[in-house]
Amino acid sequence: MKWTGQFSGYSASAFRKDLISGCIVGIVAIPLGMAFAIASGVKPEYGLYTTIIAGILISLLGGSRFQIGGPTGAFIPILLAIVIQYGYENLLIAGFLAGIFLVLMGLLRLGSLIRFIPKPVTVGFTSGIAVIIFSGQISNFLGLQGVERHEYFFYNMKEIVLRISSMNLYSVLIAAICLTTLIITPKYLPKVPGSLVGIIVSTLIAALLFPGKVTTIGSAYGIIPGGLPQFAPLELTWDRVVMMLQPALIIAMLGSIESLLSAVVADEITGTRHNSNRELIGQGVANMATPLFGGIPATGAIARTATNIKSGAVSPISGIIHGVVVLMIVVLFAPYASNIPLASMAPILMVVAWNMSEYKTFTHMLRTRTTDSLILLVTFLLTVFTTLTVAVQAGLALAVILFIKRMSSMLAVNKVLPDHSSNKEKVQPHMVTEDRDCPQIGIYNVEGTLFFGASYTFESFGQKLLAAPDLRVVLLRMGKVPFMDTTGESNFSRLINRLMERGVVVIISGIRPQPKKLLVKTGCYSMIGEDRFFEHTGEALNYALENIQYNKCLGCTQYAFRECSKLSTKGILNDKHIS
Template sequence: MKWSGRYKGYHAGSLRKDLISGCIVGIVAIPLGMAFAIASGVKPEYGLYTTIVAGILISLLGGSRFQIGGPTGAFIPILLAIVMQYGYENLLIAGFLAGIMLLLMGLLKLGTLIKFIPRPVTIGFTAGIAVTIFSGQIAGFLGLRDMERHEYFFENMKEIVLRLPSLNLFSILTACICLAALLLTPKWLPKVPGSLVGILVSTLVALWLFPGKVATIGSAYGAIPGGFPGLHPVSLTWDRIGTMLQPALIIALLGSIESLLSAVVADGMTGTRHNSNRELVGQGIANIVTPFFGGIPATGAIARTATNIKNGAVSPVSGVIHGVVVLLVVILFAPYASTIPLASMAPILMMVAWNMSERKAFAKLLKTRTSDTVILLVTFLLTVFTTLTTAVEVGLVLAVLLFIKRMSDMLSVDKVLPDRSNLREKVAPHVVAKDHDCPQVSIFTIDGPLFFGASQTFANLASIMENGSDLKAVILRMSKVPFMDTTGEAHFLALVKRLHGIGANVIISGIRPQPQRLLMKTGGLTIIGEQHFFEHTGEALNYALHTLNGEKCRGCRHFAFRECNVFSELDYVAQPGSQPSPRVRSGSQPV
């Protein structure tokens, strides 16, 4: 996507549409920015600063013309864990490092690799994050006092139970009013942001009917400063950088997934195509700059991006306007935000958790009862009960291991013979029988990739060596082997050498380009012998029949091949190694 393409045909009417959508999304982003910041364990203004700085930069530099960036619910568990373990200042360092990682991912064109993260892993940790966010708002909803935040789910639930005697009925009433507004506004006023209505109504009710009875942003975090976001120094030292590398990697991974998923949603809604690598570059630059204004990590926000599109956005200008609107609100109305009850924030985040829970996809995967179900449940449970870092790492490792297992199960090795009931005499496994199997020539069909996870399947070929003294040729049909790695090649050549050791020729038919190139590089082609490679099984069989021990053929009644009728009746001089000279078949050849 070229720069000109993002603004092609842009005119005054387009600007008007972007102004409308940008203002609406900006209004939606204000309560969400504060709520996400509070839930992440930092002051609400830092969420607003993130919305302003990151939102503008992601729209200007990203790869999707409709993307709205800022703080998101997906980051809450990981950011809260970092703040609790390392502190706010180190969170800024982690966000800065994550930005560098995202920038490098985009420059190295790794954007397309994100799609290879298994869906059960993404659904599992997304659902786990939703449970974590929802459960984290129970205390705010009930107005519990003296709550201590803990890193793990069980400890937080225990804390809620211990603090239940301190519940505040006024907080519950405030939260219920906000929740009612969130549920009813889309039905009655579909074009008005429900979160804004909920906060305004519940705040006014709390101020007029029971002032001073509920905790507010101001009482908990102090007044929100107005004016432009000031520069915030970030203390970068090698010790701190080394400590925050792992958290930064998780932020970068989660941010890349979230932003590209959001861009894909935007593509589906508009019929456009985003540039995934450029999107990562934009996300990276935004996260590098934002910490220097005190902002927390940001990514593409699916709900706000969808709102942007639904309200008529045409270009990235709407995303810039959304950031400017938030900035103007901070400058003009910051003191009033301090009166917002914390209980009003809880229903908003609960609704965010419910909407991001992927409950339908989760239930669908559960019903499949496959290995993907195991990955889903493990990732989900680890996200809820341990940390997101552990969940993603274990989920990915488990997905890789189960994938290797599935791929290894796909590899099959079947002994075959020509089926003379078939007009083309195609080879088939069912033809092989105890009384119908050539003692001197064995044909095997190998089906599947020969890689490190499937290398042990060569053990199935051990049976061909039980009567090794009679075996003269082994034909390996490899037209169904799409890939071979060095481990598979090592096991393959070990089998070849073992067969050579008992005096059997190894003949290859139908080998595909990649395995052939690898054998050429490793010297396997020379070990097998280039003269032993054929395009068709029939050609390979004709060659193999020339290697037969004629003495062994005389009197044989297996009749595995058409030529056996002639070989079994020939008279041989009793000389070791005497061989018949069968004519090359003029008829059809097995394939």
């Protein structure tokens, strides 16, 4: 879809809908932008600048009609850790480098790869982030004094316990008022942003009834400056760039996951389809531009995107308007936001954490008690108690290991014989018994993927074959082997070679295109011989019967095939046809 396709057929009626939705989302985004910035360890105005610049650029250049970009809760633990360890200036460099990574991911068309991240991993780290955000606001909710921010959950909880004696009852009351407003506003005023109402009500009560009793944004971070965001070039040095490469990559990976998940949610609601690679490029450009104005990393915001759609948006114009609305409010009213109590911001982030926790999906996955439950739990716990990087790496590694284990257990090699009671005489495993088996011909169904994880299963099968003393012919039915990798091919070729060294004739039937192509490339196909590859089992079995030692059939009472009764008494092959 071309970029201009998002605006094709655009009309005045569509603009009115975008204008309304853009204004609504812009108002919703203001308290969230400040709250996310404060929780990330930076000044609240930087969250507003991010909302303005990233919001406009993501809508303008991204691959989704309805995506709303800006600071999000998912970034809070990562950004806070970077600020604590490296400082705010280096956070800007990390955000800029993350933007470069995102653009490269889009240009290399890696957008579709995000779909391969397992659901338990995404739910696990999302729920873990929600716990970190929620717990990080306890100190502001209670109005604790002298609390130091730490990178790890355990130390932050310890800090709260140590400072609990400094609890401010006025802060608790203001936070409770804001929380109550957040809960009841959607019930009675569903079209009014609850976060905005909560902040206004609680701020007015604090200013009129408890002046100077609670910590405000102004007293903690200084007055929020009005006016336009100021351009400030980054102080890039080689040492700083190298130092921030890993944090930048983490930001880029999380940003790509979060933004594409948001775009998918938008697609599900509207029935449209986004362009994942263009979305990554748009996200990348936005994250390269935002740090130049002091903004923090941004990505697609699922809740604001859903609000945008429900408010009637029809094109990316609504996202651009949302950024312009925030800009106008910052220019005109920013200093007044300095009077907002930090206790009023805490409930907003707590509600955000609760909504992003995916607790229903989390509990559902946990109750299934499958390997996915283990992946979910490990990712969640590591997100909370270590870092997001460790959690995602461990979750993905565990998912891969368990997937390989499942796939390897799905490879099955069963000995079969024709079932003469059926019309088509299909070969079946249950036809092989102690009293009915051919010592010279072994027919085997190979079912599953022949890859490195299944090497043990295939090697065990090979050892049994090589231990059969009278074996003359092996017929491998490979119609149910969809894929073979180089490790599987190596094990396969080694077994074939050892069988042929013993004088055993190897025949293949029903081989599929991918395994056949690989065998041709490696030379195994020519080693077996083109004349020993058959499309159907019946043809392959006729060939097999031509290559046995008939004298060993004399006196045999196994009667595995129709021809066995004649071969057992005469030792000659009168009828070579097998239906």
